[in-house]
Amino acid sequence: METRPDRSPAQLAFDELGTPLRDTTFVVFDLETTGTKPGPDGITEIGAVKVRGGQVLGEFATLVNPGAPIPPQVVELTGITQAMVYDAPRIDRVLPAFLEFISGAVLVAHNSGFDTGFMRAACEGHGYVWPRATVICTVKLSRRVIPREEARSYRLSSLAMLLGARTRPTHRALDDARATVDVLHALLERVGNLGVHTVEELADYLPEVTPAQRRKRHLAADLPARPGVYLFKGPNDEVLYVGTARDLKRRVRSYFTGSESRGRIREMVALAERVDAVECAHSLEAEIRELRLIAAHRPAYNRRSKNPHHAWWVSLTDEAFPRLSVVRLPRAGTLGPFRSQADARTAAETLADATGLRTCTQRIPATAAAGTPCVLAELGRCGAPCAGRQSVAEYAPAVDVTRGLITGRDGRSLHLAADRLERLSDGQHYEQAARRRDELAALVRAVGRAHRQAALASIAELIAAAPDGNGGWELTVIRHGRLASAGVARRGVPPMPVVEALVAAGETVLPGEGPLHGASGEEVGVLLRWLARPGTRLVRTTRPWAEPAAVAGWRDWLERVSDARGLEHLAG
Template sequence: MSDPLLTKRGTNGPLMRAASRANVMSLVSAPSRGVGAGPPPRTDQLSFDELGTPLRDTTFVVFDLETTGTRPGRDAITEIGAVKVRGGEVLGEFATLVDPGMPVPPQIVALTGITTAMLHDAPPISRVLPAFLEFAAGAVLVAHNAPFDTGFLRAVCSEHGYAWPKPAVVCTVRLARRVLSRQDTPNYRLSALAALFGASTTPNHRALVDARATVDVLHGLLELLGPLGVHSLEELIDYLPEVTPAQRSKRGLAAHLPERPGVYLFRGPSEEVLYVGTASNLRRRVRQYFTGSESRGRIREMVALAQRVDGIECAHALEAQVRELRLLAAHRPAYNRRSKNPHGSWWVALTEEAFPRLSVVRTVRDGALGPFRTQAAARLAADVLAGATGLRTCTQRIPVRAPSGRPCVLAELGRCGAPCAGLQSESEYSPGVNAVIDLVDGRSAAPLETALRQLETLAEARHFEQAARRRDELAVLVRAVDRAHRLSALAAIPELVAAAPDSSRGWEFAVLRYGRLASAGVARRGVAPMPVVEALVAAAETVDPGPGPLRGAPAEEVGLLLRWLTRPGVRLVRTAVPWAEPAHGAGGWESWLARVETAVSLEYTERE
């Protein structure tokens, strides 16, 4: 075949498709081909409004590849076959041989019957790939041993400059292992499953024939999943048989939740909060914990303990994310792993003494640099900053008069003026202190420039390993200063109102005060937005600014709001004071950081 062959068929396949005889309450009936007795029909199935994307309305592209070997990126595709189905009806087929640009190994010829001569006039993958991607666009990909087939597709997409569309993928091998036991089938090969489900075609290691057989296997497996409560695409993707019947019976805990964005809280036997999460659709997301696949053992344990699920409806996703952060800090749920300590950041601050040094602290104060997520990152930034400004790194307190210490090794190396030994006066020491203050306040980036000159000196002296280490350390400091300036600039604003367009051509509003979300709301399409804004501002939380660069706001919340504000399409409605970042901060170092990241990437590639 010299070109991809696309045909459309309007008839049903050989099986009575499970999807085609679905009703409102159930997608599939009990299996009728003797694959075990199957579980008895359930009475607690999903209602129609609780379905995600019903399987009967889902378009599947069931495909198979033949290749010259098993290594994506090194071996090549020799044949593609695919069948597009929806609701039990075959919508079309795609089949073509592919010129691999290399000889077909003898063992592959023996397996598939595809010879090098057969592929002489076949189109190359560069012609076949766009046609197949168009054929499969918007559909769920299905394959027997899907990681193998999708691995080759991803490799050729990357090779020929196509972005991988990231479709939902269903692997019939994996699905069969979760549905069928060894009593049902001796193995999970396509030939065995095709015989089990009475497929109309017998697999023969040719792409289209194997794809047709996989269609019959898929529908046979869907028939078995229907009585287990799997009725939607989301439940199919998430399906996990390790969920016990007792856990599945808890689906009713989500019945009262709205189909709106918000935050959900799982509560235990003593009303304790076990887990907090966010969702764009509260009811659908919570039900997935009881019907879907959850590979994390601690979450399965949490679901088994849960006695109730509370939901807090939110205006939009931003409000839900902020409420999640606050609830995590308030309740410290045992089964959440992140964001339980909103004020647990690290800061770099000058000590209050005659000859100040840089100290890594937990308690934020005015003039501190941060926040840092880890103590190690804060210490690294402090060391780089001290080296660039000449501040001492020893921890002893030095009196202003008659210091009696002895110079250390750093003084001998010229990295410290030795105020401890009286070799540097307070006035001589103060320029380094002022340089740190000016950098944190955004008035000057002189310490960064000094550190860069030190780095260049090392490179010129051909101390490349040391220079690379200093470069990476300086990059950490630059990123920290840049983030600190961005966060502190937002946290300094008494009130800011912003709007983002929603998916229905309405507006999502957020009222920010001193780096906190004070109010949130929406104006649906056709609703005048400014009266909504005035109502939100009038009802907004009163926020009193606290100490430190972030005015007492949690760093994670300020960072979350900053990311939302800088998304494409977000508009400022009004602000009490101009929102501006320092002109002489680290923002001008973006091009340098980009070069550093490129250099690090190249070095990593060379090592590999």
């Protein structure tokens, strides 16, 4: 007799029941924008309401200077005028507070794809990370819950009227967010009657979840509820995708619910046969291990960090009349890393223009004597800035000031470039001055980033501690710009014995070539961001951590450039 598998639903274990809706913190948010295409700018207003168990915990509201003119039809719809946003903060100054407000919450929006698309683009454009949060769309949920014969339209204004919302939508962000809160609560009452009582069940209830996604929920069953890295693996044990999570079980389980809407990732989930996990002490270790695993496995469904060492650098050539060259392999005295060849080339051209280095590609032997003239300059066939310098000795100061900036000893070349800007502006060559200003700003940022990374990578061992939010400490041992070990001293546990154990067990790191001593720019960048977090403390270092002062005084200038660019966008 053939035995058929039991297809009755199995009883869930306690840790699989999910988060009850009544205990879930939701942040319901709405945006007003200058148009429909997401980008790094374009948001004019943000409104958000934080709720839990039907109670309002807080609200967030601000106008935002969009960095571009507001179209007349948008002004007519929202009532937000150019004058209203003129003194409002730019989105890059709003994002830190908003990201803190939504931290750890389930996000809710009416037509969430629009709002999250704008916020994700703004974060990417300004160097912030949009959180991997569960997102509930009240449009999709209402279509699932309310039949067509009951609702003539699923627009927010129609649903607010149908469901008795206390706030009337007005196309202003906070009003619309408040109205969406009332709509959400009414919809949750309806799905509760259908047996949906947790966030996971709510996300699973949305129509986008395919049967194939649901069937693979068991892949998350044995994962721990701890921070770490997860690896989706395919039928041939190949790594399909690598990601990080503060809670591995919850994050991986979200791939099998309606909160995962990316078509590419759904395709990956359909191929996956199992999920492996690497537990980590804290989120920094997870982020570093993610970078390393992506570089090692080059997963087909990851889009970034597959070649962490394949960056671009700017270097002085070894010849009698050195010029700046864009190279792949760093060595002592190179500037970088740059993410693209184009960025490196622009930086080299800006620096050469400021210092007077030649830009022609004619190679002149390094053995030339100090009095040797530049052959091309003698013949009048060179249009480079150095054309008036006939000998190696006359050319040497330009080389010295360039090398001084690259190594961080001398910032005069930046001041030379700024003087050129002043002359262009005084001569009323405004378009050319604006272009040179933006190029100089990019160079200043690149040099500052390079100096910060090189300073950290030069330290043989640095130990740091950051608050874990529960009275304990997240501990990190960094050696030559690479994570050597990580751990946690929980509340009440003396941290120094834990530090000594981490030092003893840490990875041995032998310094390599170049300014970063063999470390990847991405890993050093992640470590720097963690070290710059509020509350992080240095426990000890093998040498003082100090950065070159060549670009230290340029922060105010960079802020003025950012403000000037915003005004130029507003002016059209």
